[in-house]
Amino acid sequence: MDSIDNDIWQRLRLAELILLGGSAGSFGPIFRIVKALPASYSRSILIILHRGKNNFSEIENLFGSNCRISVSEVADKEKVLAANVYIAPANYHTLFETDKTFALDVSEQVWYSKPSIDVTFQSASDVYGDKCVAVLFSGANKDGADGLLKLRSKGALTIAQELTDAEMPVMPKAAIDINAAEFILTSDQILKLLCNSG
């Protein structure tokens, strides 16, 4: 963490969008991070979690009633607003249009998943480029690695959860293996980083 120099803080400050992606074992750390964000948090956050297709679970409500910033499910064609947490809906891929609005898509699953983290990360790399931070958390398949690499190639700040910290290391490991993660951090470090970036 000490190695995170001024350059990183600078890039964090310039970021408009934070992407948090994960699968099995990622709900806990993501929930904890989003819960810890201050009410004054100014960036847009999109959470892409693998989940069952008819699973209108209480995820939105759970986040909503425990967080200090507004949490909602992504709505098609809606503008991506600052100081908002969005959750990618089940059974759709979430994409971005160039005018920074959400666009939903029902096409085939990627890595047996819809929402797929790869699909969202790749779309974000087109629209946000280096104005973006992406974190890949615990998970049991390789979704997200290619997308994270794409983001890194566009200058985005890319982070993978440290393998010993992840309940299911397959997902962050896939990203680390292809050099997609610029930083490898524990969920505590990620929490501090995001909370202190304002």
Added chain:
Amino acid sequence: MSNLVDDITPAQLDELIDLVKKIHGFDFTHYTKASLKRRLQRLMQVKKVNFWGLKHILINNVDFFQEFIDEVTVNVTEMFRDPSFYKALNTEVLPYLSTYQHINLWSAGCSSGEEAYSMAILLQHAGLKDKSFIYGTDINSVMLDQARKGIYSLRNIKSYCENYKQVGIPGTLTDHFTVMYDAATIHNELKKDILFSAHNLIADRVFNEFQIICCRNVFIYFDSILQDEILEVFYNSLCNLGFLCLGSKETIRSPYYKSKLRIINSKENIYQKIG
């Protein structure tokens, strides 16, 4: 699998849209660009061509265009996709429809026909199938052929079964199918009074009057200009007090049509034509 193939730039995307419009008369201008780009990149991967290669076949091979349309449009569908929608239809809309002498239902953008057959099953359980006629339309010829056959792989049927269970109608989905080897064929009685036919929502107009129109997960691919044009076709196709059902993430944004369509169920996006 996602693959890091050549990226189509926004300028190249516009160039392709323009080319398709000029040569083939099909206008993708008002499609959402993010999805279109993904589909084009996928097509380039399948065809093993780059951007210039794709341009070349689009210009020089006239027969390729139907394949282009079939690949670029999204055809993913399920039987009883969003069980809560079918539940709402069953309890909030079908009782109303039962008062009609005859029910015309339009499944617009029907793809491989799963939605049309789901409707047929729902209508059958409500005792309305005999006085109903279902039209399924799409621009994708390959998908329409599949829809006419009504044969689905068992792998898909398995997930459709779970949807069916959540709708809360009696029996199981497989009651309506004959299973053979690794596929399931929908019963002939359900295929009766269903017509699958080519129809382009953008270029073709009203072709019949309907008591109910379902167009689910099509609007997400269009911008608001195109959505409004298609809403006009739907509005003019509905009988007075007829129902329009959109996908669970598709709400009507146009102020004009908001005033013309009453919300029946805001979560499932079921509307009713008024005035």
